[in-house]
Amino acid sequence: MSAVLDPVTRGAAGVPLSKEPEKRRRSQRLASQGVRIGGGKSAFNAILLKVLPPFLGVALLVLVWQIISVKNTNFPSPAVTAAEALRLFADPFYSNGPNDQGIGWNIYASLKRVAVGFGLAAAVGIPLGFMIGRFKFLAGMFNPVISLLKPVSPLAWLPIGLLVFKAADPAAIWSIFICSIWPMIINTAVGVQRVPQDYMNVARVLNLSEWKIFTKILLPSVLPYMLTGVRLAIGTAWLVIVAAEMLTGGVGIGFWVWDEWNNLNVPHIIIAIVVIGVVGLLLEQALVALAKSFTYEETGA
Template identity: 50%
Template sequence: MTSVPVDEPTNTSMSQTESPIAIAPSAASRLRERLFQVLPDIVLPVITLLVVLLVWHLIATNLGGGIPGIGETWERGVELLSDPFHSNGPNDMGIFWQVLYSLGRVMAGFTLAALVGVPVGFLMGSSAIFRKGWAPLIQILRPVSPLAWLPIGLLLFRAVDPSAIFVIFITSIWPIILNTSAGVVAIPNDYRNVAAVLRLNRIEMVRHILLPATLPHVLTGMRLSLGIAWMVIVAAEMLTGGIGIGFFVWDEWNNLNVSSIIVAIIIIGVVGIILDLGMNMIQRRFDHSQR
């Protein structure tokens, strides 16, 4: 009798368990991929910064004209930031207090612009008659330079702080109004039909329909307005005087301390980035809640 050969069983379970281990990426490869993703975000800004510093160095060493070098500006920056909280009267205050006074005026004018701009934007978006009546006036006033409003503010209030706040208010209100109005206009008609079916009154309509639907547009307008307000305050304080980062720049120019001006410009830019990042975080927080 001949025996029939029997195939030996293969260990399929072992081969199945080995393949995922073989193809699974190692920790080193994952780290390498992550570095390749992050590296451009680090290297490219560093290259740009080095190019700017090189151009600055060439201008300061070859062209002159009173432009301080990198080393001189660095020493002045260390001097200003080493004691930013000193206060020896209104004419001798640290850089921290200068920035803080400017931020106070910015927040006051920006808050007033938001309190007025959002309701006006809702009215313009909800009413075609109101929108047609106010749109031409807004288009005329919106391009006006902030400095053109400063004499009006000084004439009305006859004081530095209210005049600066007025200029911030009148120049930063337009993005809030226009973005809020655009958000209301963009609301789908289905939302309004649901409100009509539920017989929502005007307050309930704003609370449950208009405000949630237009919140991304409102926050975008507020983010733009805050950036405008921070730019405007520097120019306003340069002309009105008193305490503030804008007055500090003008005062250092009168004393021919150009290195202090460059340090102040860098501080103004850093504060502007912090304000924009703060508004961006608020935007992302509310956009996430709407999902």
């Protein structure tokens, strides 16, 4: 006697109907978390689309580099530069005197100057941006000054620093400070000015103190704008320090590039360019991660 399956007890996929709602709820829950249930092929395609474009971009850059090295024998090939980089990074922290130090010490010296100048700019620029955005009188007073000084080239400030501080190191820090302060002031002030007026009206009705307005209303609303200004400022600071160190000398990645040029060591110059780009990228990505951790997005129920 053959068994007869009741068509009501099974769904179209052969799954008992009593389990279909549970399976559907699980799929909806995973979908709400951004997890997509698909075949291995679609997952592979997603990974391929994420990895392939950057790989092709780097491969194209290396190909152009190789072509240039073939056409110009004075220009080192990628293979020669890679071999020199391995030798260079085998001992990045050697020290044979003030003018002969490993690339690690030069990067450290530049980052230290950037940290000091950038920190001073944040300590001054962020509070000043809050005040400019909060009070129209201060905005009217400082806006013309900011508009006048912001377009000035970073290296134009270096002689002023040398004149005032009488030393190369504080002059370089001064150049970082004066050039990275503007993005923080402007973005913070714009963030304060874009706080909804209803929030300020409620604060006025509740008779909140200025400190309460700052901590409870302004700071949470302005934080994304402020972090954007910080991101822009760190990129500016890293650009400025390389240029300033080329002129002031001493220990630093910028001075190292200039010193290698005087020695006609082109592979080291190319390695320094890559290192400068990588360090700048890491600094910006760290601040992007910080900004994302303080960014709140509304989600549907």
